[in-house]
Amino acid sequence: MRVFLARYGIHISKTTVHKYMNKTLNLAVIIMRKKPGYTAGKKHKIFNNLLCQNFTVDHKNKVWCTHFTYMRQPNGRFRYNCTIIDLFYRSAIASVNSDYINTDLAKETLKIALKQEKYPKNLILHSDQGQQFAFWEFVLFCKEQGITQSMSKAGCPYDNAAMERFFNTFKSCFYYRFTFESVEMLYKMTKEYINW
Structure with a gap:
């Protein structure tokens, strides 16, 4: 960030940029909640996988x-x-x-x-x-x-x-x-x- 701004003759720290982004522009990162670990449960499979990770479909309602x-x-x-x-x-x-x-x-x-x-x-x-x-x-x-x-x-x-x-x-x-x-x-x- 500092190198990018220095190209344009602006010399400010990353902390200052962060402050302006938060307070002046009201920008903030959205932090995703951590997902709980996977716990293997009872298998209920009674049907085969007909897609096999092929998600391309040629017409609607197929x-x-x-x-x-x-x-x-x-x-x-x-x-x-x-x-x-x-x-x-x-x-x-x-x-x-x-x-x-x-x-x-x-x-x-x-x-x-x-x-x-x-x-x-x-x-x-x-x-x-x-x-x-x-x-x-x-x-x-x-x-x-x-x-x-x-x-x-x-x-x-x-x-x-x-x-x-x-x-x-x-x-x-x-x-x-x-x-x-x-x-x-x-x-x-x-x-x-x-x-x-």
């Missing part, structure tokens, strides 16, 4: 990806979000928040996506091996809708990288940048961001 993320509420409790993205556009087509991370949340999100996209046929739904996606109620619902399920390898986030990237952007560009005064405000702003 492959959807889904996943959960968590957000801390103003009262300290967690709120969970389930989102489905279309790999063709890499954008969300359905997103639902809930106090519980369960099959009902996954199923409700899928119902909204299907209604939004007018019940597409020959659809692949890719997810991780979460028990929410392996539970018989969710599996049966997918079969009834003609949806083929695909699952990542256990403990391998690269197999669902499109969703991991979506939630990374969601948290760094939206969630970590705001303070939410109420659960209602968190819900409203999340919906606005996801549907933007």
Whole structure:
């Protein structure tokens, strides 16, 4: 930084630049929260991985990806979000928040996506091996809708990288940048961001 500024005849220290950036320009770095270490759980895999890390799709409503993320509420409790993205556009087509991370949340999100996209046929739904996606109620619902399920390898986030990237952007560009005064405000702003 000092070498760069010296080129233009400006001689100030890095500390001074830092002070001006913080106080005058109101610029600050966003520090990502450290993620807890991975703990291997029970494997629930009942479907093969049909994507094999190939996230290129030639038309819409061919492959959807889904996943959960968590957000801390103003009262300290967690709120969970389930989102489905279309790999063709890499954008969300359905997103639902809930106090519980369960099959009902996954199923409700899928119902909204299907209604939004007018019940597409020959659809692949890719997810991780979460028990929410392996539970018989969710599996049966997918079969009834003609949806083929695909699952990542256990403990391998690269197999669902499109969703991991979506939630990374969601948290760094939206969630970590705001303070939410109420659960209602968190819900409203999340919906606005996801549907933007």
